[in-house]
Amino acid sequence: MDTREKDIEKLKDYKYGFTTDIENIKAPKGLNENVIKFISNIKKEPKWMLDFRLKAYERLKLLKEPNWQKPKYPKIDYQDLYYYSAPKSMKDKPKSLDELDPKLLETYKKLGIPLQEQARLNGIAVDAVFDSVSVATTFKGELTKHGIIFCSMSEAIQKHPDLVKKYLGTVIPVTDHFFATLNSAVFTDGSFVYIPEGVKCPMELSTYFRINASETGQFERTLIIADKGSYVSYLEGCTAPMRDENQLHAANVELIALDDAEIKYSTVQNWYPGDENGKGGIYNFVTKRGLCKGNNSKISWTQVETGSAITWKYPSCILKGDNSIGEFYSIAITNNHQKADTGTKMIHLGKNTKSKIISKGISAGYSDMTYRGLVDINSKAKNSSNYTQCDSLLMGNKCGAHTVPYIKNKNFDSNIAHEATTSKISEEQLHYCQQRGLNPEEAVGLIVNGFCKEVLQQLPMEFAVEAQKLVGISLEGSVG
Amino acid sequence: MNEQLQSDFDKFVKTSKFSREEIQFKKNYLNNFIKKGFPNRKQEDWKFLDISQIIKKNISNLSYFNDYSQSNKIDPSIFVDGLEHNKIIFINGRIEKIDFNFEEQNKIEIIDETKKNISFDYENSLIDLNSAFTDKVFKILIKKNYSLKKPLIIYHSTDDKIKSTNINLRLDFELGENSCLKIIDYFANNTAKNFINIFYNFNLEKDSILKNYKIDKFINNNLKYSFNNIEQGNNSVSETFILSAGSDYFKNEINCNLNGEYSSAFINGIFSLKENQQHEIRTTINHLVENTKSYQLIKSVLGKNSKSAYQGRIFVNSKAQKTDGYQLSKAILLDETSEFNAKPELEIYADDVKCSHGSASGSLDENSIFYLMSRGLNYQQSKELLINGFLMDVVEKITDVEIKNLITNIIGLKQ
Numbered sequence: 001m002d003t004r005e006k007d008i009e010k011l012k013d014y015k016y017g018f019t020t021d022i023e024n025i026k027a028p029k030g031l032n033e034n035v036i037k038f039i040s041n042i043k044k045e046p047k048w049m050l051d052f053r054l055k056a057y058e059r060l061k062l063l064k065e066p067n068w069q070k071p072k073y074p075k076i077d078y079q080d081l082y083y084y085s086a087p088k089s090m091k092d093k094p095k096s097l098d099e100l101d102p103k104l105l106e107t108y109k110k111l112g113i114p115l116q117e118q119a120r121l122n123g124i125a126v127d128a129v130f131d132s133v134s135v136a137t138t139f140k141g142e143l144t145k146h147g148i149i150f151c152s153m154s155e156a157i158q159k160h161p162d163l164v165k166k167y168l169g170t171v172i173p174v175t176d177h178f179f180a181t182l183n184s185a186v187f188t189d190g191s192f193v194y195i196p197e198g199v200k201c202p203m204e205l206s207t208y209f210r211i212n213a214s215e216t217g218q219f220e221r222t223l224i225i226a227d228k229g230s231y232v233s234y235l236e237g238c239t240a241p242m243r244d245e246n247q248l249h250a251a252n253v254e255l256i257a258l259d260d261a262e263i264k265y266s267t268v269q270n271w272y273p274g275d276e277n278g279k280g281g282i283y284n285f286v287t288k289r290g291l292c293k294g295n296n297s298k299i300s301w302t303q304v305e306t307g308s309a310i311t312w313k314y315p316s317c318i319l320k321g322d323n324s325i326g327e328f329y330s331i332a333i334t335n336n337h338q339k340a341d342t343g344t345k346m347i348h349l350g351k352n353t354k355s356k357i358i359s360k361g362i363s364a365g366y367s368d369m370t371y372r373g374l375v376d377i378n379s380k381a382k383n384s385s386n387y388t389q390c391d392s393l394l395m396g397n398k399c400g401a402h403t404v405p406y407i408k409n410k411n412f413d414s415n416i417a418h419e420a421t422t423s424k425i426s427e428e429q430l431h432y433c434q435q436r437g438l439n440p441e442e443a444v445g446l447i448v449n450g451f452c453k454e455v456l457q458q459l460p461m462e463f464a465v466e467a468q469k470l471v472g473i474s475l476e477g478s479v480g
Numbered sequence: 481m482n483e484q485l486q487s488d489f490d491k492f493v494k495t496s497k498f499s500r501e502e503i504q505f506k507k508n509y510l511n512n513f514i515k516k517g518f519p520n521r522k523q524e525d526w527k528f529l530d531i532s533q534i535i536k537k538n539i540s541n542l543s544y545f546n547d548y549s550q551s552n553k554i555d556p557s558i559f560v561d562g563l564e565h566n567k568i569i570f571i572n573g574r575i576e577k578i579d580f581n582f583e584e585q586n587k588i589e590i591i592d593e594t595k596k597n598i599s600f601d602y603e604n605s606l607i608d609l610n611s612a613f614t615d616k617v618f619k620i621l622i623k624k625n626y627s628l629k630k631p632l633i634i635y636h637s638t639d640d641k642i643k644s645t646n647i648n649l650r651l652d653f654e655l656g657e658n659s660c661l662k663i664i665d666y667f668a669n670n671t672a673k674n675f676i677n678i679f680y681n682f683n684l685e686k687d688s689i690l691k692n693y694k695i696d697k698f699i700n701n702n703l704k705y706s707f708n709n710i711e712q713g714n715n716s717v718s719e720t721f722i723l724s725a726g727s728d729y730f731k732n733e734i735n736c737n738l739n740g741e742y743s744s745a746f747i748n749g750i751f752s753l754k755e756n757q758q759h760e761i762r763t764t765i766n767h768l769v770e771n772t773k774s775y776q777l778i779k780s781v782l783g784k785n786s787k788s789a790y791q792g793r794i795f796v797n798s799k800a801q802k803t804d805g806y807q808l809s810k811a812i813l814l815d816e817t818s819e820f821n822a823k824p825e826l827e828i829y830a831d832d833v834k835c836s837h838g839s840a841s842g843s844l845d846e847n848s849i850f851y852l853m854s855r856g857l858n859y860q861q862s863k864e865l866l867i868n869g870f871l872m873d874v875v876e877k878i879t880d881v882e883i884k885n886l887i888t889n890i891i892g893l894k895q
Binding site: 068379392394395396397398399400401402403404405406407408409410411412413414415416417418419420421422423424 | 524814828829831832
């Protein structure tokens, strides 16, 4: 063994030694006050944070799990879950790419994800991890220069308690619906972003570059605050398929835009959807809500949802400030036995508020897709307007596509327009593409990408290219 | 409420001449209703306008007892002029007259069906209430290949003898092969507050045509609920027109099952609401086989403190390829206190379909008003002209010319 190898051995030893300590820390199964105290304690949280959690837990006891959604799922036993466990140690993780599921590797290849990144996504090569850590640090320097705070939620609770205290739970209160309240009680970590007054964030912020983000938590909590006149674009998730042991994901995301601020939040979700027969897969029950608190503020949601066995979420905007704008762009693709019930809520409270909803749903195989949305124009929201367009594309006659919009107009100065269509890919279109030398799958990919174009355009450049490929891949095997 | 239901039911049974079997049959429905109670906003279909609250607010002590043993006097002033027609007259919920004078008598059969079970799935407690308290249920059978020469007008009228009463009535219609029936439901102006619960069941055989026009125009304080269940065979056509303008509360619900190939359903509606009125139309169109078609157009003009709701649902079964479904709802809000709610819903399990819906709401277009005023009309006239055009669009969809003219006159629209 030469010295270099010895050094690496040492490094590994150190790593193992370091992680075994954490590994022993695991909250007992079940949900009760002690578990919540345990979580709070291990994260060395201040008392107000613990009170916040306990208040949520008190409320949770009174709440019932909702069941109005279209995709039904077997009952979840909340006492049979672990609410806290330390991140996995290097020992449990695959040592090289060869150990991974070949199917996963194939998808990586198709998406064009570089080897290093593939490794990082699965937490393999030490080098790669180090590499990205250093990349992340460079980014951090740049952000600090502008006074931007971008860190994990736990860190924010320690270092910026005033901000967290002031804004946490103001958009999604602890008294909200079942899953949001559950999250408030037991959330473990997530991202925290604060953009100071007048600052335009110089880069796209992404969970990918945040240190400690290699494990997506089961109960994530994200809080983004854009102070007066600031701008931020935030990316969540990535196009690469994510395997995760946790079946239930109930994250909370809160966005707050003050006067003249703008937040752009993009999501690409490609979690494990279960196998071809609909076995396994992740339940993605996420609560995302943005508050346009100040005048002239803007919040824009863009989502590409291709993964998860069940996706059940409605990223919403509360347009409180006058002249504020809410936007929602969505592509949801379901294949095999996947189910999605997704859409948005636009609640107009301020004057001259505007909202726009573009939703594209594609269902194939045996899947089921529902667009459910609410547009509510309050009686005080003078001169407001909304435009909604939701299109569905069906592939095959075993799948379903549903549209359930709720429209409430209580203001006579305001306009609401809603359009929805459902169709399939016509034989003529397919024939035309195939005649020009594309194989059926490529042809479908091309047509579907055209169908989704309006939404894909909203994604940041680097993301858009990958997302476009992802759209094609998600529909593999659905033609013919 | 339950004790009153029970005692009113006993009173009702005592004054009527039901057989023991019939009483038992009705009792089952009563128990169902007691179990479920009036629908409320917790139920998805009643989200926008909660009938249990509306009844509580408007009628302080609703009585379910209605004496059907004595006949009522028919007031001929309610009859529609200028159109020859057959009549069915309901006064205070009692059938006073069934008159098919203009038709060949052997082509129409009237059958007593009081005992017959309802043959479709429903989750609606108001149908239980209806079945428990209806007096006589008649089925009107139109025989094969017969088209009625004149339309049938069903008069719904109440007099001062009853108030704060729940009136339930039901009619069944069966249209034989290649037959045709036009029905106008005509609601007279009554002022006493009653809760009227109407249930029609239609069965359309192959190639038959049904046209149903519901006219609730004259201002009255009644609360009404009307449910139409329409079963359609091959190549049959149903056309429903609803003018919803008179009552304090009116909910029209239509459930249409397109069971036969090439069958089609058309639903057109107008809400023209003033002070404190709350109206709703809810439609469910079930496309169950191939090559069926549905078309819906609903327009609202909403005045002070009024509220309208439209819930339209198009369901397409996985077998129902080549379905064509269309839905459009538009609303003009005239006052800052008016409110429009819509829930146009698509539920689709087949891929080779053309389904779309649209919904738009807002105030009158200022530019159009400006244009008309610059041509010499005053503000009021321009507004009226625009509303006239907006509603005329729906009336134009009526396929029967005679009835179209009648309805245009009743609404007071200009051609």
